[in-house]
Amino acid sequence: MRISTSSLYQTSLARLNDLQAKLAKVQEQLSTNRRIVSPSDDPVAASRALDLSQSKAVNARLGQNRGDARAALQIEESTLAGVTSLYQDIKTSIVQAGNGALDNTQRQFIATDLKNKLADLIGKANSRDGEGNYLFAGFQNTAQPFNQSGATVQYAGDQGVRMLQVGQARQMAINDTGHALFVDVPATNATRAIPAPTNAGTGTIGTPQVLDSTKLTGHTYAIDIGGGGTTYAVYDITADPTKTTSVASGTYSSGAPIQFDGMQVAVTGAVANNDSFTLQPAPTQDVFATMQNLIDALGKPVSTDADKTMLQYNLTTANDNIDKALDNVLTVRASVGSRLKELDSLDSTGDDLDLQYESAIESLTGLDMAKAITELTLQKTSLEAAQQSFVKISNLSLFNYIS
Secondary structure, eight states, X not given: OOOOHXXXXXXXXXXXXXXXXXXXXXXXXXXXXXXXXXXXXXXXXXXXXHHHHHHHHHHHHHHHHHHHHHHHHHHHHHHHHHHHHHHHHHHHHHHHHTOTTOOHHHHHHHXXXXXXXXXXXXXXXXXXXXXXXXXXXXXXXXXXXXXXXXXXXXXXXXXXOOEEEEETTEEEEOOOOHIIIIISEEEEEEEEEEEOTTOOSOOEEOOOEESXXXXXXXXXXXXXXXXXXXXXEEEETTTOTXXXXXXXXXXXXXXOEEEETTEXXXXXXOOOTTOEEEEEEEEEEOHHHHHHHHHHHHHSOOXXXXXXXXXXXXXXXXXXXHHHHHHHHHXXXXXXXXXXXXXXXXXXXXXXXXXXXXXXXXXXXXXXXXXXHHHHHHHHHHHHHHHHHHHHHHTOOGGGGOO
């Protein structure tokens, strides 16, 4: 078969290009230390390696989330440790105030100290994290959650709990709300005052105060406004649900105390005819209100046996409520500690997964260095041999043999 010079050159060139491409591929594999340089090298392995790389990236993101969660919970734990210490100091002050040898002036000193502790408690409740967000404001973490107006502290946050994905199938709460920590706390001898939603007037009702603990009933009461907004009548709803006979009545005066069954409460503002306010036993307390009631009780002069009995009742109630507030904080701290421990466990699992992903990716795309070097030498030798043979063949000519 006759082979033309043109065909010889084209065939040799194609062969040389093929050998050079193979040599370049091995060189690229060695430079990247990867067997799969492009998906076409091994489509199945490349696809599997891509899935594993994505899983590895998700695992790394979860690790970052765990770091963020740990930082948030550690700041909360540190703050709550301060709240715990403060509650213990308050309990010590209550015990000191119960000393019968103290006079009114000395109890006033304790009341002043408790005012400072109340301010400290409000400050801790308004603590921020490293980014300036409020710890206990729920979802509204850019606005101060607790605001003091006179003797009242209002909660401006919400009850939202922020969740963060810290594991493949695990979302973790990274905050606890101020409402749960300071506003909705289990209580002893607490009463809640609620205006009726249908009230036409603008009157507001204050926090009930105990005057004589021996007369307390633990019942629910209704304060009804009559006389075109000029009179009031108090009914014991528990004992008299049909409101047959009032337990107290009189002429309404904004801010004047309304007294009945060992307690008193004040309604302030313009009321309308048929407005109503309900007082009912509350299973929970506002810790700030508990502190303010304690301060008020210590500020009142004690001169009679009845005064001493009332003071002792207020101190006992405050001590019980601070005990419950302390238990509440300790319960939350236990939850925070449990979450921190879980993060450590998830970190360990995440590190193991990262190693597994890395090993699997390496087995799919990693390069056998000894094999690759051998292949490089082989391809280099083949290319050199092909080049030398091409040179010799291309020099063949009949003119070399014509003399």
